[in-house]
Amino acid sequence: MSRILLEVKDLHAGYGATEVLHGLSMQIEEGSITTLLGANGAGKTTTLRALSKMIKVRGQILFDGQAIDALATEDIVRLGVAHVPDGRGTFGSLSAEENLQLGSYTRKDKKEAALDQEKMYAYFPRLKERRHQQAGTLSGGEQQMLAIARALMLRPRLLLLDEPSFGLAPLIVKEIFDIMRTINTVDKVTILLVEQNAAMALDLASHAYLLETGKLVLSGRSEDLKQDEAVRRSYLGH
Amino acid sequence: MSNTSSLAPVATALPWIRLILGMGAACALPFFITNYHVFQASLVLCYAIALVGLNILIGYSGQISLGHGAFLAIGAYTTAVLMDKFDMPYWMTIPIAAAVCLAVGFLFGLPALRLEGHYLALATFALAVALPQLLKFKHLEFLTGGVQGIVIMKPESPFETLFGLKLNSDRWLYFFTLTVTVIMFVIGWNLIRGRIGRALIAIRDQPIAAASMGINTPLYKSLAFGVSAMFTGVAGALSAILVAFVAPDSFTVFLSITLMVGMVIGGVTSLPGALYGAIFIQFIPNIADQISKAAPWAIYGVMLILFMYAMPTGIAGALRLLGQKIRPHNA
Amino acid sequence: METFIHQVVAGIATGGVYASLALALVMIYQSTHHINFAQGEIAMFATYMAWTLINAGVSYWLAFVCTILLAFTLGVLIQRIIIQPVEKAPVLNVVVVFIGLLVILNSIAGWVFTYTIKSFPSPFPKEPPFGLHFISSHELGSIGVTLVLLVLLYGFFKFTPLGLAMRASAQNPDSSRLVGIRVGWMLALGWGLAAAIGSVAGMMIAPVVFLEPNMMSGILLYAFAAALVGGIDSPGGAVLGGFIVGILENLLGAYVIGTELKLSVALVLIIVVLTIKPAGLFGKVIVSRV
Numbered sequence: 090m091s092r093i094l095l096e097v098k099d100l101h102a103g104y105g106a107t108e109v110l111h112g113l114s115m116q117i118e119e120g121s122i123t124t125l126l127g128a129n130g131a132g133k134t135t136t137l138r139a140l141s142k143m144i145k146v147r148g149q150i151l152f153d154g155q156a157i158d159a160l161a162t163e164d165i166v167r168l169g170v171a172h173v174p175d176g177r178g179t180f181g182s183l184s185a186e187e188n189l190q191l192g193s194y195t196r197k198d199k200k201e202a203a204l205d206q207e208k209m210y211a212y213f214p215r216l217k218e219r220r221h222q223q224a225g226t227l228s229g230g231e232q233q234m235l236a237i238a239r240a241l242m243l244r245p246r247l248l249l250l251d252e253p254s255f256g257l258a259p260l261i262v263k264e265i266f267d268i269m270r271t272i273n274t275v276d277k278v279t280i281l282l283v284e285q286n287a288a289m290a291l292d293l294a295s296h297a298y299l300l301e302t303g304k305l306v307l308s309g310r311s312e313d314l315k316q317d318e319a320v321r322r323s324y325l326g327h
Numbered sequence: 328m329s330n331t332s333s334l335a336p337v338a339t340a341l342p343w344i345r346l347i348l349g350m351g352a353a354c355a356l357p358f359f360i361t362n363y364h365v366f367q368a369s370l371v372l373c374y375a376i377a378l379v380g381l382n383i384l385i386g387y388s389g390q391i392s393l394g395h396g397a398f399l400a401i402g403a404y405t406t407a408v409l410m411d412k413f414d415m416p417y418w419m420t421i422p423i424a425a426a427v428c429l430a431v432g433f434l435f436g437l438p439a440l441r442l443e444g445h446y447l448a449l450a451t452f453a454l455a456v457a458l459p460q461l462l463k464f465k466h467l468e469f470l471t472g473g474v475q476g477i478v479i480m481k482p483e484s485p486f487e488t489l490f491g492l493k494l495n496s497d498r499w500l501y502f503f504t505l506t507v508t509v510i511m512f513v514i515g516w517n518l519i520r521g522r523i524g525r526a527l528i529a530i531r532d533q534p535i536a537a538a539s540m541g542i543n544t545p546l547y548k549s550l551a552f553g554v555s556a557m558f559t560g561v562a563g564a565l566s567a568i569l570v571a572f573v574a575p576d577s578f579t580v581f582l583s584i585t586l587m588v589g590m591v592i593g594g595v596t597s598l599p600g601a602l603y604g605a606i607f608i609q610f611i612p613n614i615a616d617q618i619s620k621a622a623p624w625a626i627y628g629v630m631l632i633l634f635m636y637a638m639p640t641g642i643a644g645a646l647r648l649l650g651q652k653i654r655p656h657n658a
Numbered sequence: 659m660e661t662f663i664h665q666v667v668a669g670i671a672t673g674g675v676y677a678s679l680a681l682a683l684v685m686i687y688q689s690t691h692h693i694n695f696a697q698g699e700i701a702m703f704a705t706y707m708a709w710t711l712i713n714a715g716v717s718y719w720l721a722f723v724c725t726i727l728l729a730f731t732l733g734v735l736i737q738r739i740i741i742q743p744v745e746k747a748p749v750l751n752v753v754v755v756f757i758g759l760l761v762i763l764n765s766i767a768g769w770v771f772t773y774t775i776k777s778f779p780s781p782f783p784k785e786p787p788f789g790l791h792f793i794s795s796h797e798l799g800s801i802g803v804t805l806v807l808l809v810l811l812y813g814f815f816k817f818t819p820l821g822l823a824m825r826a827s828a829q830n831p832d833s834s835r836l837v838g839i840r841v842g843w844m845l846a847l848g849w850g851l852a853a854a855i856g857s858v859a860g861m862m863i864a865p866v867v868f869l870e871p872n873m874m875s876g877i878l879l880y881a882f883a884a885a886l887v888g889g890i891d892s893p894g895g896a897v898l899g900g901f902i903v904g905i906l907e908n909l910l911g912a913y914v915i916g917t918e919l920k921l922s923v924a925l926v927l928i929i930v931v932l933t934i935k936p937a938g939l940f941g942k943v944i945v946s947r948v
Binding site for chain 3 (some may be wrong): 174
Binding site (some may be wrong): 450632 | 753755757758762764765766768875886919925928932
């Protein structure tokens with residue numbers, strides 16, 4: 090049984106007076122790919138935002154045994170948690186390469202960071218072609234790749250991904266999902282993936298959670314959820 | 328439900344009771360304080376009128392002006408010139424000053440409304456800077472009196488006594504100012520509550536939606552400028568009569584900034600706020616001076632900052648919050 | 659003809675000062691969307707600090723460097739202590755805080771240093787350079803210092819990681835946090851840099867306009883106008899705007915209207931430009947989707 094990298098206990102979070110997450114608890118094993126599924130408005134994006142403290146939270150979040158629920162976003166990042174937000178969050182006016190450099194901003198090992206940049210270009214050759222182009226002018230798929238690459242420049246232990254398939258053509262999505270498989274197996278990055286595309290997500294991930302209106306209704310191994318009657322009908326279409 | 332309904336008539340009567348008590352106190356005031364304090368109270372009322380005007384522009388219509396001191400100047404000089412060169416009675420100059428400022432404000436608003444935010448701030452700031460310089464301009468001296476300004480005769484009270492109480496010039500002018508203040512506040516209240524006010528708020532909050540609903544946005548924005556200038560012009564005219572003197576250096580940029588500060592501290596989009604702000608503008612510099620003779624404006628600056636930390640919604644907002652805490656179940 | 663060239667050159671020299679202050683304004687605007695109305699007073703205060711050091715016997719260039727560092731620290735402290743609490747407040751509240759800051763600095767300067775006009779030394783020789791008639795050594799030196807400052811700043815923002823982090827924080831604070839940047843400190847740094855730039859501007863203009871607590875108010879107005887003419891979100895535009903305003907002011911004063919009304923006329927002209935091009939000469943017209 091692997092170590093638990095991320096443990097969430099009774100998490101409540103929301104926006105202003107509206108509570109969206111009502112007591113979420115989950116455990117992410119180190120080295121796994123876990124997916125968080127659910128319909129629109131279930132609270133998936135809110136969960137990731139809560140984990141990187143972009144919003145106020147109540148409850149306990151433990152990263153590698155250390156409580157992070159009282160820390161600020163930038164401190165959580167410095168512990169090795171990279172969050173690719175919905176909307177990608179690229180720095181539109183800066184070049185693609187500058188975006189990558191920002192990803193490694195907190196790292197002290199500058200030489201290694203430069204090597205990592207080359208590694209990113211190897212994963213995403215399209216980005217290398219457009220390295221000096223303004224990030225805002227890249228296509229949707231390229232921006233998504235850039236956002237993931239920037240997150241990986243941190244050499245994170247945990248990667249939080251919010252709907253990477255959103256608005257992208259199926260071929261591009263497959264490319265991105267293949268790369269996620271690689272970074273998980275080769276670079277040993279633990280991934281928590283929020284996805285609407287349940288089929289692809291359940292193929293990629295080993296574990297899954299199902300969120301409905303702020304509460305977890307189902308959790309377990311992907312194979313088991315794939316067979317689950319309710320999941321099949323509502324999220325897999327068969 | 329049943330126990331609050333018996334309180335309902337009291338609840339709706341409360342604001343009227345407060346208003347009547349307030350007016351009563353305002354009328355009784357001049358007989359209990361020195362002539363100089365009566366003069367200061369009159370100035371507070373002037374500032375209050377100006378702040379209502381500024382509020383209409385900034386609070387309700389969402390534009391900005393760092394130059395309303397210029398309209399104080401235009402109103403004041405209109406009165407001074409009419410009284411000095413044309414021997415017009417003081418009370419007749421007020422509506423004329425109002426009309427002049429309404430026109431000037433509207434005309435200034437027409438091109439200025441192409442600018443938003445900081446650009447409009449600069450344009451109004453330029454107005455505030457330019458006007459005193461224009462007033463000092465050699466070639467206009469025949470009208471403006473140049474650097475020395477214009478001295479006017481302080482009006483005497485037409486009545487010796489009021490209900491047996493002695494009425495001197497200061498007291499008479501106080502009541503005159505109070506009457507004009509009440510009239511202006513009523514006009515302001517009606518404007519804000521009526522169609523024009525609602526149109527302005529719509530333009531402020533959702534300009535594109537407002538335009539698509541058929542609100543002639545440029546017209547209303549210029550109108551807001553004109554009306555707010557009119558209010559400030561009336562205040563300027565009154566202040567000229569009270570002080571009996573106008574000069575370019577009385578209307579520096581700092582005056583415009585003071586007006587804006589007063590409005591924010593009193594409370595934006597609040598009629599009572601205009602009064603609180605006026606009191607602040609008139610008396611806090613004196614208090615600051617008493618605290619520190621050496622650097623009174625430093626104390627003033629500190630107070631500005633502290634007020635913003637402690638009362639972000641202004642004095643009016645703070646009082647409202649206090650009122651809610653005392654009567655939380657008020658329907 | 660020579661006087662014309664001299665007016666233009668003098669305009670470039672003062673324009674450099676306006677350009678520096680305009681750049682400081684744009685820097686703070688880009689990261690906070692607020693116009694720092696107290697920028698001029700901070701520069702004035704820093705110049706007084708330089709004057710104090712020089713009067714205490716410190717050599718000019720050493721005092722120059724110390725003042726820049728002191729101004730930087732002052733800027734950082736002001737942001738952390740006074741500005742940060744009202745960061746999320748409504749715009750008008752922030753404006754009042756800036757005005758309060760302006761008034762405090764002005765008043766303390768007047769109290770500590772008195773309102774009597776003082777002379778401030780120029781590090782450049784009194785004789786005109788290379789025997790030229792249309793430019794003084796101070797004007798040439800001032801232009802040189804301004805250019806060095808602008809080049810250093812450009813290099814800092816374009817080529818250093820910290821400069822990149824600051825640009826990122828100004829553009830997108832949320833994403834910046836997600837790469838671990840401490841955005842709050844980036845803001846403080848921006849203020850520190852703006853104050854440092856202001857101090858250089860102050861030390862360059864003080865020999866010309868003489869040192870007194872109100873020396874910067876007209877200059878700040880020109881800098882504000884310059885920033886808007888260039889486009890409030892464009893650092894390059896602000897710099898160019900500064901030079902344009904400097905030249906315009908000098909030519910207007912010499913040939914059109916005389917010194918009393920030149921401020922008004924300059925401002926009116928600038929406003930006319932803005933009514934034609936509301937986003938400034940180089941500003942981006944942001945087309946927002948409804």
